[in-house]
Amino acid sequence: MADEPCISRSDHATLKRHAFTILVIEDNPDLRGFIREGLGHFNVIEAADGEQGLLMVGEHLPDLIISDVLMPGKNGFELCRIVKAEEATSHIPVLLLTALGAVEHQRAGVDCGADDYMVKPFNLNILVGKVSNILTARARYREMLLKGVSEPGDESRVVKNAFIEQAEQLILRHLAQTGFGVEDLGRALHMSRSTLYRKISSFTGVSPVEFVRRVRLRKSCELLKQRPDLSIGEVA
Structure with a gap:
């Protein structure tokens, strides 16, 4: 054998x-x-x-x-x-x-x-x-990257690749636009929805919808820590 x-x-x-x-x-x-x-x-x-x-x-x-x-x-x-x-x-x-x-x-x-x-x-x-x-x-790497995307303070310990960094920055840049979603992210990255799905899920193991949600949630948690006077509704 x-x-x-x-x-x-x-x-x-x-x-x-x-x-x-x-x-x-x-x-x-x-x-x-x-x-x-x-x-x-x-x-x-x-x-x-x-x-x-x-x-x-x-x-x-x-x-x-x-x-x-x-x-x-x-x-x-x-x-x-x-x-x-x-x-x-x-x-x-x-x-x-x-x-x-x-x-x-x-x-x-x-x-x-x-x-x-x-x-x-x-x-x-x-x-x-x-x-x-x-x-x-x-x-x-996928698990560390996802943890960095999801949890405040952890992102500094993860070396992100250029694509994920660009995607995160685009989401954060449009944080005030509650309607900014996967279609908008795909257009900004010049990718079809299917290519964006496969690329993000390949790196992180989650869908683009979940990726956007986690980036937004992490930023909201950071804002609440910095500004405890704000309500959850004000940072959501």
């Missing part, structure tokens, strides 16, 4: 709290199935080439992409470069798989923005371990 990937109990518990989706892009159906089975405790979606993979990235906004490099049409380097260049998908980690083991090819993977790189043939348990490490770190 093959060794199980080494995942600590705390990491396993962290991963269970989040419904992560992994996109596997591989033109070899047998290898694609092999990877899917190894990642059975995650939600795995599949694409047979780079073109189909890009369509699925836009449609599903997965939490992690595992992609072959040598594929018909767009190769893994091109796919990774496109994913990392788009605002809506730039946050998605990309792990490249390839038979190209030369240093210059690994450097090409780094240059296109890949977060990790594995040379074929690879050990499935090591792949699963890498995936678990990436997603555990993402889950913990």
